[in-house]
Amino acid sequence: MPVAIAEKLCLECGEPIKGRTDKKFCSDACRNIYHYHANNAPINYVRNVVNILKRNRRVLSELNDGREGTKKVHRDKLVERGYNFMYHTNIYRTKAGNTYVFCFEHGYLELSENWFTLVRRDEYLERSGDSKPD
Numbered sequence: 406m407p408v409a410i411a412e413k414l415c416l417e418c419g420e421p422i423k424g425r426t427d428k429k430f431c432s433d434a435c436r437n438i439y440h441y442h443a444n445n446a447p448i449n450y451v452r453n454v455v456n457i458l459k460r461n462r463r464v465l466s467e468l469n470d471g472r473e474g475t476k477k478v479h480r481d482k483l484v485e486r487g488y489n490f491m492y493h494t495n496i497y498r499t500k501a502g503n504t505y506v507f508c509f510e511h512g513y514l515e516l517s518e519n520w521f522t523l524v525r526r527d528e529y530l531e532r533s534g535d536s537k538p539d
């Protein structure tokens with residue numbers, strides 16, 4: 406049986422690396438391509454937005470600690486906890502003309518300028534995809 410030699414492979418192209426064992430890439434070209442993709446703007450953008458949405462959801466869930474649909478908060482309280490009003494997952498408009506803004510299952514209804522009622526729609530949690538068996 407041949408002796409197994411721990412061969413390091415290039416992180417970009419997967420080819421074996423010759424020379425020093427601390428190298429991660431077979432060539433400068435591969436290192437550049439790898440770092441270019443590592444700093445991929447669209448991927449970073451998506452990751453940042455997802456993180457904002459998660460933080461928004463967390464802020465709403467932490468503040469919504471009263472009886473469902475009764476908790477009122479001022480805009481300052483949301484902003485001070487890092488809420489970002491630019492991003493949400495969906496909007497729900499009632500027949501009465503009220504508009505609820507949601508970040509996942511947590512949301513709010515703007516009552517008047519700067520005041521919000523916090524709400525939660527647990528039924529959203531059921532819509533976790535198409536893989537759920539009947």
Ligand SMILES: [Zn+2]
Pocket residue numbers: 415416417418419420430431432435
């Ligand atoms: Zn390579």
